[in-house]
Amino acid sequence: VTFLVHTLKSSISVFSSDLANMDFLTYIILGLTALLVYFWMKLLNINRHWEKHGIPGPKPLPFFGNMLPILLGSKSAGEILKEIYQSYPNEKVVGYYHFIQPRLLIRDRAIMERILVKDYHSFSSRLGEADVENDPLNxxxxxxxxxxxxxxxxxxxxxxxxxxxKNMYPLMDSVGDDFIQLLKESKDPVDLLQNVNTFTIQVISSTALGIDAGPMDQKSNEFRERAINYAPTGVKTFLKFGAIFLAPKLAQKFGINFTSKETTNYFSDAFKTVVNHRKSGDVVRNDLVQQMITIQQNKSVEIGSTQVQITDDVVAGQALFLLFAGFVTSPLALTYMIYDLAANPEVQEKARDEVRRVTEAVDGKWKINNGKISYETLKDMRYLEGIIKESLRMSPTHPMIVRRCTRTYPIPEVSYTVSEGENIMVSALGIHHDSNYYSNPSQFSPERWTGDDRPPSSCYLAWGIGPKMCIGMRFASLEFKSVLAKLLLNFKISLHHSVKAQLKPAPFGIFTAPAHKILINFEKL
Ligand code: HEM
Known part of the structure; x- marks a missing residue:
């Protein structure tokens, strides 16, 4: 403002003699020019942030920082971060600009472990700001x-x-059977993501909401359509995420959330109806709703010296995020896993051999056993576990881990102190493709997870690490293992000739998502 006033004043004094002759429009043009100059200088100043602190990093553009490729549709934020990670192999940290926000990318393993694990108290926030009292649903x-x-x-x-x-597993298992049936009745080639969406939505709605999303082969299904559009990918969602990331408090004031109000209300009403039905009736299911009801029996939770009431909305808010994770991240991860099986026929054969061997040894002939695989049997499928891990290494659904500093934090190795409110980034995609931690990182090799010489555990970031790591990891892993085992027993999976060997990620996605349709052939065995 001072600069603006100063600029205006100086403009006025320079042109004082002509002032009397100037009309209103001229003043407006002058003012706007001054404003533009002011913001331009401000942008240039922002872009000197890392230079001033002696932190190396790629040269930014005014306003776009290092993120222009996203807007040009050529790269996703995850890929840009990976590229920055790989361009500075000898640096512990790199400074870059997410549009107008300077961000620190942590490359060094020891610093990363401190921030995510040991000193997580100083980085206990991510993005957005929860307001449990006034906006519990979000x-x-x-x-x-x-x-x-x-x-x-x-x-x-x-x-x-x-x-x-284990108690929830029969629900998942039965949804898996329906999915196999759906694929058996479909004509090849199959649109992979679309079909996987049907499966994952059914799993999470059955296990979290306790409701049936409707027959899988139903063409028009409101529940499913809303779930798929819960957090649509595209420019609009990208801008929403950006607003929440850059100015969380302001975004909250303007009611900007990850999901639309209408969708939030739709799913929260569905959830509350089930909860009320359960509370009043004698239906008991081994699902997440039942456990949410148990949580609500606590009535309130102690936070510091205050008690927060666990109302229906507070419980629904938590349940909605579980749905979000089930609707949005799980289908993407499973899509890449099935793609990887199709693209690597030898891996697929080896996995099928394992699944057959293990199920036949424990459960008897799977065909005789109606294709049922018990919960215990799944535990012995180590190679399949390796495939799941490896697919998430190659294409982590969350390509980056973010932390917002909640307490000033010095990083002595690089003589930099992170201030409260600053965002710190870790490139999961970069670390997963770093040959210091993974030999032949671009090769799909589940064997790296089954031998004795395994990669360091803190360099595997698909689920995050430390106290804030994914709470749904075991749930999602069980879902994947169960359905992949069924797929392997029932189909030979191959890529349709239209599918490229390398999948291009969608540029606007926050999560790793394929940019194009993936067509897959499921040949019955
Ligand atoms: C492929 C599937 C999934 C992947 C790859 C995944 C990955 C992740 C990652 C990377 C994080 C952030 C970790 C961090 O910041 O350090 C996270 C957080 C979280 N995930 Fe997942 N997730 C998946 C599925 C699920 C499912 C199915 C649920 C719930 C049923 C779930 C619930 C959560 C929750 C609640 C958090 C926040 C945890 C916290 O801050 O305490 N996720 N997930």
Whole structure:
């Protein structure tokens, strides 16, 4: 403002003699020019942030920073970060610009481990700001931080114990059978993501909401359509994410959320109807709703010195995020896994051999056993586990991990102190393709997870690491293992000739998503 006033004043004094002759329009043009000059200087100044701190990094453009390729549709944010990670092999940290926001990319393993694990208290926030009291439906573990997050995390962790998952498994298993049936009745080639969406939506709605999303072969299904559009990929969502990331408090004031109000209300009403039905009736299912009801029996949760009431909306807010994860991230991950099986026929054969061997040894002939695979049997499928891990290494659904600093934090190795509110990034995609940690990183090799010489665990970031890592990891892994085993027993999977060997990720996505349709042949065995 000072600069603006100063610029205006100086313009006025320079042209003072002509002032009397100037009309209103001229003043407006002058003012706008001054404003433009001011913002231009400000942008140039922002772009000197890392230079001033002696942190190396790629040269930014005014306003676009290092993110122009996203707007040009040529690269996703995840790919840009990977490229920056790979361009500075000898640096511990790199400074770059996410449009007008300077961000620090952590390359060094020890610093990363400190930030994500040991000193996570200083980085307990991600993006967005949960307001549990005023906006409970949009408050969830992902956007909670500090004590609020800690309290809810410890309430929800018991929902995903191995015992609880074992109880949920029959629901997943039965959805898997329907999925196999759907594929058997479909004509090749199959649109992979579209079909996988049908499966993952059914799994999470059955296990989290306790409701049936409708027959899988139903062409028009409101529940499914809303779930697919829960967080659509595209420019609009990209801008929303950007707003929440750059100015979370402002975004909250203007009601900008990851999902639309209408969709949020649709799913929260569906969830509340099920909860009320359960509370009043004698239906008991081994699903997440039941566990949410148990959480609500606590009535309130202690956060610092205050008690937060666990209302229907507070519970629904948490449930909605579980749905979001199930609707959005799981189908993408499973799509890449099936693609990887199709693109690597030898891996597929080896996996099929394992699944046949293990199921026949434990459950008897799977065909005689109606194709049923028990929960215990899945545990012995180590190679299949390796495939899931490897697919998420090659194409992590979350290509980057983000933390917002919640307490000033010095990084002595690089003589830089992170201020409160600053965003710190870790490139999962970059680390997963770093030959210091993974030999032949561009090769799809599930064997790297089955031998003795495994990659360092802190360099595997598909689920995050530390106290804020994915709470649904075991749930999602079980879902993937169960359905992949069924697919391997029932089909030979191959790529349709139209599919490229290298999948291009969609540029506007926050998650790793294929830019184009993937067609797959499922040949019945
Ligand atoms: C392929 C599937 C999935 C992948 C790859 C995935 C990955 C991740 C990652 C990378 C994070 C952030 C970790 C960090 O910041 O350090 C995360 C957080 C989270 N995920 Fe998942 N996730 C998946 C599925 C699920 C599912 C199915 C659920 C729930 C049923 C779930 C629930 C959550 C929650 C609640 C958080 C926030 C945890 C917290 O801050 O306490 N995720 N997930």
């Amino acid at each position: 408050s969830n573990l992902f956007n909670m931080h500090s004590e609020v997050w800690r309290a809810f995390r410890s309430l929800m962790t018991p929902m995903f114990t191995p015992e609880k998952l």
